Amino acid sequence: MSGDFHIGQGSDPAPANPLVLRRSRGFLIVLSGPSGAGKNTIVGEVLGRVPDLRYSISASTRPPRPGEVDGVNYFFLSEKEFEQRVKSGDFLEWATVYGHRYGTPRKYIEKMTASGQDVILDIDIQGAMKIKKTWEDAVFVFLLPPSLSELEKRLILRGSDTEEVVRHRLSCAREELEAVFDYDYVIVNDDKEKAVSALMNIIYAERCRVKRCECREFIDDLRR
Numbered sequence: 001m002s003g004d005f006h007i008g009q010g011s012d013p014a015p016a017n018p019l020v021l022r023r024s025r026g027f028l029i030v031l032s033g034p035s036g037a038g039k040n041t042i043v044g045e046v047l048g049r050v051p052d053l054r055y056s057i058s059a060s061t062r063p064p065r066p067g068e069v070d071g072v073n074y075f076f077l078s079e080k081e082f083e084q085r086v087k088s089g090d091f092l093e094w095a096t097v098y099g100h101r102y103g104t105p106r107k108y109i110e111k112m113t114a115s116g117q118d119v120i121l122d123i124d125i126q127g128a129m130k131i132k133k134t135w136e137d138a139v140f141v142f143l144l145p146p147s148l149s150e151l152e153k154r155l156i157l158r159g160s161d162t163e164e165v166v167r168h169r170l171s172c173a174r175e176e177l178e179a180v181f182d183y184d185y186v187i188v189n190d191d192k193e194k195a196v197s198a199l200m201n202i203i204y205a206e207r208c209r210v211k212r213c214e215c216r217e218f219i220d221d222l223r224r
């Protein structure tokens, strides 16, 4: 792995969004929810439809699942590599989730938001709460499954985890639901399309917040 995360990513200019005023910087959309709620699918769809939106690829010590690609799904690191990154302050946040360590690379997020791109993070509740304390201006979205039996079905159908892991993730999910009260928005994923538009609507609404836009320049221009 190279010394820098996200090499070769994020250099192409995304199309301008005609709906909103110019913004001096982008913001973070932090998406959490129980394993199997459908975060990956929803995020994938939204990334393909919303301009000026980037995905923060996390680093993880978890072994890759079949089909997962290093640098695409995660930056897969050894424990030693991960520890080095922690010591160097490379992570905006990191946490141990289901026995493995996961971290959000800091540089990419700083670079993207500084260039006016919004960045979506799929991270667990512990990580989200760390970001809440350290990063002003992030938006927190919680994705819920329509029921716990549906969640179980999705985890089994995914077929990527052993029965024991599925059982562990399900029991964690029961506890995790309570965290929704620390988030700004909640989406129930009982229908993919509806969940995708809900998340897109949140992003577009947040982009229109007066505090994020360069309104002064615009209204001064209008008055000229």
Ligand code: 5GP
Binding pocket: 032, 033, 034, 035, 058, 059, 062, 093, 094, 095, 097, 098, 102, 103, 104, 105, 122, 123, 124, 125, 126, 127, 128
């Ligand atoms: P999975 O192993 O199923 O890909 O992910 C397990 C959990 O780790 C998910 O809830 C996911 O949101 C979370 N996760 C992924 N990347 C990060 C990260 O960078 N930081 C934190 N705190 N959690 C993460």
